[in-house]
Amino acid sequence: KAGVTQTPRYLIKTRGQQVTLSCSPISGHRSVSWYQQTPGQGLQFLFEYFSETQRNKGNFPGRFSGRQFSNSRSEMNVSTLELGDSALYLCASSRGTAVYEQYFGPGTRLTVT
C-alpha cells in the first residue's frame, strides 16, 4: 500500500505571497491532519479534515486554511506569507473513525524570504 505523499517537497516564496500545499493520504484513509514543524515550536496541529469537512482546528491565524476533496486528498493554503511561516509542513492520514494511528507524509519544506 502506498504511503502518504506530499507535493511539492520544497518551496521558496517571498513575504506577502500565498502558497498551496497538497497531501494525498493512504488509500482508504479518510482523515487528513496537518502539522507545522519548526525547531522552536516543535510539531503543532493546524487542522483536520474528514469527508471534506473540517472537524478540528488548531491555534493558527486565519491565513492558514485548508480543504479536502471527495477522494480524500487535501490541500492547505497560507496567504500573505510571513517570515515566521518558514517551516516543514507535514500531513498525516488515518482511517478517521478515531485519531488512532496517524501516518505522516514526507512534508513540504517552505522557506519564506
Added chain:
Amino acid sequence: GENVEQHPSTLSVQEGDSAVIKCTYSDSASNYFPWYKQELGKRPQLIIDIRSNVGEKKDQRIAVTLNKTAKHFSLHITETQPEDSAVYFCAASRTGGTSYGKLTFGQGTILTVHP
C-alpha cells in the same frame, strides 16, 4: 488544552545499553499515546502506541508503559543500536469529540547511540 512534557531533550548511550524517554500529559481525558521516530530529513514514523486501557505494550526491543494515575508514559528501547539514533517524539490525544485528528506532541528527544 492538552500539554505534553518530554524528558530528556538529549540522550546519549552506548550501543547495547537501554534508553528511556519519559513524557507527562495534562489532560486526564487523553486516551491514546503514540511514539514517533524521526530521522534527519525524514518523516515522523509511528513506532509504537498505547491506549489507556493497557498498561504496557512491547514490540521486539521497544516497549511503552503508561501510568494513568500519574499521567505519564515512557518509551523503553533495549539493546540499542546505532540505527536507533534519531529524534523521538511522544504524543497524546483524546479520541473523538472536539479533538478529532489532533495529536499534541512533546518537544522531542535526540537519541544518539555510540558504537
